[in-house]
Amino acid sequence: MWNTAITRTYGVDYPFIGAGMAMIAEPQLVAAVSLAGGIGQLGTGPLPPPLLRGLIREVRGRTSRPFAVNLIVETTTLGPATTDDHISVCAEERVPIAVFFWNPPLERWVAMLRETGCRVWVTVGSAAETLEVLPLDPDAIIVQGREAGGHVRATESLLDLLPRISSLAADRPLIAAGGIADGHAAAAAFTAGASAVCVGTRLVASEESAAHMEYKMRLVASEPRDSIVTTLFGPEWPDAPMRVLINNAVRRALAPPAEQAPAPSTIGETTVFGRQYAMPLNSSILPTVHTHGDFDEMCLAAGAGLSFVRKIEPAAAIVREIMDGAARQLHERRQRDQLRSP
């Protein structure tokens, strides 16, 4: 039986949060994580607000358990990812938890959400970002370490960040994100002060994720050292570092200019954020079930815990394996420590 600030406050079995991955964490995955006893998190991005409302209702249609909605605070070439209208939708739909990512949310957004009883979490990747968000009085802080898949601003590892952010955050619950793909990594995060873990890459390779099968299979076939942080991807969201799988696009960018093979101008077609989209070279749009094209040119976000992505399996199995593994680790450690004490 898990008993942390997160399981107590939200009435869930496991202190396990599904990462809010735009394009990938759609209602089916969100509900699967919540039904397994964790907290699923809906990925969004620059979606038309009515589409966001539809997705939230779809999650509700699949589960009555707590879930979160991820809101990216940034303007992309496809539009601003979070606006007053997105916040109004979340407030009207009485979303249980809103998670802000990348930049701090506006104060009025936090106030609007809180009026409906919504809890507000923010993601940080450094002590400086933590100091910036504390005046908003977040209900929990997601600490994202350098190991994380997808957009990541941290320059330090998760286990270096956790104790430092813990000393700034007073008694606010911390949620650890980045490279957590097995029970050992989760147990280390709990030992370093986390009240929950947030898992992305393992869930990309779940049966319920909206990732394209080729993307899932490349994750499964990858080796531990196959991810890298780069700003290569993203005419849609420039200069934002991302941890991705190393493929042709990344290898070409790493090669000396004289040895670089010619690059294509478009790499595929997809439907994303409610529109048809021709993916330009180095697009940061992730391949989903709606995507066709050259996967060796696409952005395949992936964290550093790749050695534990070994098969495509139901999200519930991933939640249970990581949580049961962590519980075993923590139990064995407690027993060892008791034996050692005088």
Ligand SMILES: Cc1cc2nc3c(=O)[nH]c(=O)nc-3n(C[C@H](O)[C@H](O)[C@H](O)COP(=O)(O)O)c2cc1C
């Ligand atoms: C495919 C993918 C897409 C992501 N998209 C988002 C996003 O839209 N919003 C967000 O807050 N974090 C996003 N992230 C980062 C996750 O929230 C989380 O920090 C990360 O997945 C944790 O590391 P892990 O992938 O090693 O488990 C994404 C991660 C991945 C792998």
